[in-house]
Structure formats: structure tokens, C-alpha cells
Amino acid sequence: MSKKQGVLKWLFCAALPKGLIFLLTFPLVVLMRVIRPFIEIRFIPVPERIGHAIGNIDVYLMERRAGLSPCKTVDIFYPDRPWKCNRQMVKMWKKLIPLHDLVYWIVWANWRNPLLAKYSHDSPNPDRDVYGLSNNTPPLVSFTGKEEDRGAALQRQMGIVPGSRIVCFHARDSAYLKTLRPEINWEYHNYRDTDIDTYVPAIKELVARGYYCIRMGRVAEKDFSWKHPQVIDYATSSWRSDFADIYLVSRCHFYIGNSCGVDDIARFFRKPQVVLNMIRMSGVSAWSPNYFNIFKKLWLIKEKRFLKFREIINSELGNLEKKDYKEYGIEIVDNTPEEIFDAIIEKEESMRGCWQTNDEYEELQRRFWGLYKPDRFNRVFKARVGSKFLLQNKELLND
Numbered sequence: 430m431s432k433k434q435g436v437l438k439w440l441f442c443a444a445l446p447k448g449l450i451f452l453l454t455f456p457l458v459v460l461m462r463v464i465r466p467f468i469e470i471r472f473i474p475v476p477e478r479i480g481h482a483i484g485n486i487d488v489y490l491m492e493r494r495a496g497l498s499p500c501k502t503v504d505i506f507y508p509d510r511p512w513k514c515n516r517q518m519v520k521m522w523k524k525l526i527p528l529h530d531l532v533y534w535i536v537w538a539n540w541r542n543p544l545l546a547k548y549s550h551d552s553p554n555p556d557r558d559v560y561g562l563s564n565n566t567p568p569l570v571s572f573t574g575k576e577e578d579r580g581a582a583l584q585r586q587m588g589i590v591p592g593s594r595i596v597c598f599h600a601r602d603s604a605y606l607k608t609l610r611p612e613i614n615w616e617y618h619n620y621r622d623t624d625i626d627t628y629v630p631a632i633k634e635l636v637a638r639g640y641y642c643i644r645m646g647r648v649a650e651k652d653f654s655w656k657h658p659q660v661i662d663y664a665t666s667s668w669r670s671d672f673a674d675i676y677l678v679s680r681c682h683f684y685i686g687n688s689c690g691v692d693d694i695a696r697f698f699r700k701p702q703v704v705l706n707m708i709r710m711s712g713v714s715a716w717s718p719n720y721f722n723i724f725k726k727l728w729l730i731k732e733k734r735f736l737k738f739r740e741i742i743n744s745e746l747g748n749l750e751k752k753d754y755k756e757y758g759i760e761i762v763d764n765t766p767e768e769i770f771d772a773i774i775e776k777e778e779s780m781r782g783c784w785q786t787n788d789e790y791e792e793l794q795r796r797f798w799g800l801y802k803p804d805r806f807n808r809v810f811k812a813r814v815g816s817k818f819l820l821q822n823k824e825l826l827n828d
Contacts, residue, residue, distance in 0.1 A: 454535065469502045472536050474509040475519070475528065479647075479674070480690025482514055483697050484556025486522055490569055491562040507532035517671040521570045556693055561716035561809035568698050572676065580676040587661050587668060589641050596635055597678050597695070598685035599645040599664075600625040600705075623687045623706045627766045629655045631685075631773040636660060638777070643677055645691050683780060685773060703776045706764050710738065711747030712806045715798070720812040721776045723768055726822070728760040735762075738825050742800050772815040786816065793819040796826050 461470050473489070476482050486506070492498050506528040508514040522528050572580065581591075589595065600623040625644065632642050636659045644653045646664030653662045663669060663677065675694060678684060684695035684702040688709070695702050701719040708725040727736040727746065736759070741747045746757065754761060764772075778784035797819060798810045819826070 471502050471504045472532060473504050473506050475506055476509050477514055478690055479515050480693040481556055483518055484693035487697050488556055488558050491566050495562055505532055507536060515671045517675045524570050557806060558716050559808045563699060564717055583673055594640050594682045595680055596640045596642045596683060597645050597681040598628060598642060599691045601687050601689040602650040626654045627769055630766050631770040632660060634774060701780060703773050705769050709748050710741045715807040715812045716809040718811045722812060723764055723772045723815040723818040726762040728762055730758045730760055735825055739800050768818055771817040775815055790816040793823060
């Protein structure tokens with residue numbers, strides 16, 4: 430937080446009496462109530478974390494354009510924490526939506542004014558494109574000419590030969606949230622973590638196939654262990670910036686992640702992606718044929734067996750937190766380097782049109798997606814699961 434922002438926060442949170450805050454916001458309350466029969470004003474937060482900051486607004490705009498949101502509304506957006514949002518994305522969103530830092534303070538006062546509280550609003554689907562609208566919707570904003578020049582210069586500085594194919598990859602660890610909000614204990618998210626070095630065999634193969642591979646992230650707990658001129662550990666480099674976080678993903682041939690915020694940058698730019706070590710099976714992003722998944726497995730310690738996929742999807746076990754898995758006596762088993770290699774190479778070869786499927790693979794896909802029913806997480810099922818992953822774990826598809 431800057432010194433100026435700190436002073437503003439002190440003024441609004443400490444110096445102004447509650448009665449004065451009420452008086453300052455009361456005219457707005459009256460105005461909104463007078464015009465409510467004709468038009469409704471809503472305040473919509475842009476979350477501080479990069480995934481929801483991009484994904485929530487992307488889904489909101491697509492649903493709005495498709496006529497799935499109320500049309501008699503004026504929606505005003507504000508960064509939930511103005512000093513935390515990715516500033517490049519805020520700059521790009523301002524081309525499409527009324528997004529103002531000052532509204533943050535109006536909403537702050539809102540929560541202290543019971544007459545105004547009903548005017549806050551959150552998207553019902555957050556960052557989940559449950560209708561699959563992104564399959565037929567190009568990215569909603571683009572870079573300016575100056576930004577394109579800046580991005581091209583950045584790639585040259587990173588040693589990327591112009592015209593080369595790029596793969597961006599990311600493995601979630603605990604460093605980002607600790608840096609973003611160090612006052613909060615984020616350990617309950619650790620079950621989502623992935624060891625970046627389990628990607629090494631696949632990254633080696635992609636480099637052999639001519640790709641430049643960029644390890645994404647704002648911060649990272651450790652360096653990527655395999656060094657090569659075509660592998661750029663951007664997350665631990667001096668090149669990192671809000672602009673580069675967005676630009677580099679926008680230029681990748683496809684993206685590799687494990688269900689975290691950077692994934693939403695790839696989704697916004699409609700990039701094909703491989704999602705590894707997915708654990709919340711009930712919340713898998715199923716709406717796009719561009720999405721390719723493999724999952725962590727859940728080991729029942731007392732029964733000495735893995736949970737079947739149906740057991741996970743059709744119960745709360747598909748949407749727990751770390752402490753809850755322990756309470757259920759469940760051990761989380763990450764994907765192996767071999768499983769990760771197979772999934773990434775299948776996706777890469779599918780994109781080049783040289784992946785050979787067969788009847789068994791397709792039957793396993795049908796059986797897997799047949800376990801799902803339309804719900805608040807998904808209503809369209811077009812994604813795929815790693816063929817070899819399903820084949821090696823086909824007993825988990827049995828009842």
C-alpha cells in the first residue's frame with residue numbers, strides 16, 4: 430500500500446465518525462431508491478487475487494452479452510483491494526467496464542449503512558463459464574500497439590527467437606498467498622500444491638520438440654531445477670511484472686497449470702490448457718474442448734484403497750480443504766512425473782493432429798464424464814481427461 434493510500438484508509442476507517450459517513454452516503458442511498466423501479470445500480474468487486482480478478486469479470490461480461498444477466502442495471506466495478514490487483518488487468522478492464530478505485534470507499538461505507546447493503550453484488554458463477562460461452566467468444570480486450578511493442582521487446586530480452594512456439598507452465602506453491610496476504614494463515618490451501626520439478630521430463634521433451642518453456646508465477650518457493658536456454662524461470666527472474674504476467678500467457682501455444690489463478694489468464698485468452706494435479710473433481714472446468722485434465726488421487730488409509738471417481742464426484746469429498754481430508758482419513762496422492770509427461774504430450778500431439786486415440790480411450794472418456802450431472806459448477810461437458818491416466822486407473826471408474 431502506498432503512503433497516500435494509507436492516509437486515505439486512515440481517513441475513511443478511523444478519522445471520519447460513523448455519523449458523517451452515513452451523511453455522505455445517504456444522498457446516494459436516496460437516489461438509488463428513487464430510480465430503482467426504472468434501473469438498478471449494483472456495485473461489483475474485482476477480487477484482489479489474479480484468477481478471480483480476471484475470471485469473474487470475463488464470465489460476467491460474457492453472460493451479460495448473452496442476455497443471461499439483468500438488463501435494467503447499471504453495474505459499477507471496483508478493485509476489492511486497490512493496492513493488490515494486477516494493474517495491467519485493471520488497465521485493460523477499464524476499456525470495457527466502469528472500474529473506479531474510489532468506489533471501494535463507497536462500498537466500505539455501504540457495509541456501515543444498512544439501507545445500502547443490498548446494492549452490493551457478486552457474480553452467481555464467479556469465474557466458472559458454466560454455459561461454455563467462451564467456446565464461441567474471443568478475448569474481450571486486447572493490447573495496445575505500444576503494449577505489443579513492449580511485449581515483443583520483452584521476449585527478445587528473454588532470448589526468445591521471434592516466431593517460436595511458447596509453452597507457459599506453472600505449479601502452485603504456497604509462496605504467492607504468503608506474499609499477497611502474509612497476515613493470513615493459508616496452510617489450508619496447501620493440498621493444491623504441486624512440486625514444479627515433477628514437470629521436468631515433460632519440459633525436456635517439449636524443448637526437444639522446439640518449444641520455449643516459460644515457468645510462470647509472481648513468486649515461487651524454489652527455482653526450476655532443470656536449466657536450458659529454452660527454459661525461462663520467469664517466476665524467479667527480474668523480468669517479472671504485472672504486464673508480463675498477462676502478456677506472456679497471451680502469447681503461449683498452450684498452457685500447463687494445476688488449478689490456480691494463472692489458469693484464468695490462459696482461459697481469458699482462450700488458450701488450450703493442461704490442468705495437472707486437479708483435486709476438486711466436482712469443480713473441474715468441463716465446459717471447453719480446449720481443457721485437458723488429470724487428477725490427484727485420494728487414498729483411504731484404513732481401507733487401504735483409492736476412492737472411486739464416483740465416490741468423490743457425488744459427495745463432499747470432491748470439494749474439501751486440507752484439514753478435512755485428514756479428518757476423513759484420506760491421504761492425497763499427487764500425479765507422478767510419468768502421468769504428467771503422458772498428459773502434456775497427449776495434449777501437444779492432439780493439437781498437432783498426430784495423437785492416435787482408439788475405441789477404448791473414447792469409451793473411458795464417456796464413462797468418466799457420465800459420472801457428472803449439470804450443477805452450479807458445470808452445465809456443459811466438453812473437456813477431456815488424459816487417456817493414459819484413465820486407462821491406468823480404469824478400476825476407479827467402476828462402481
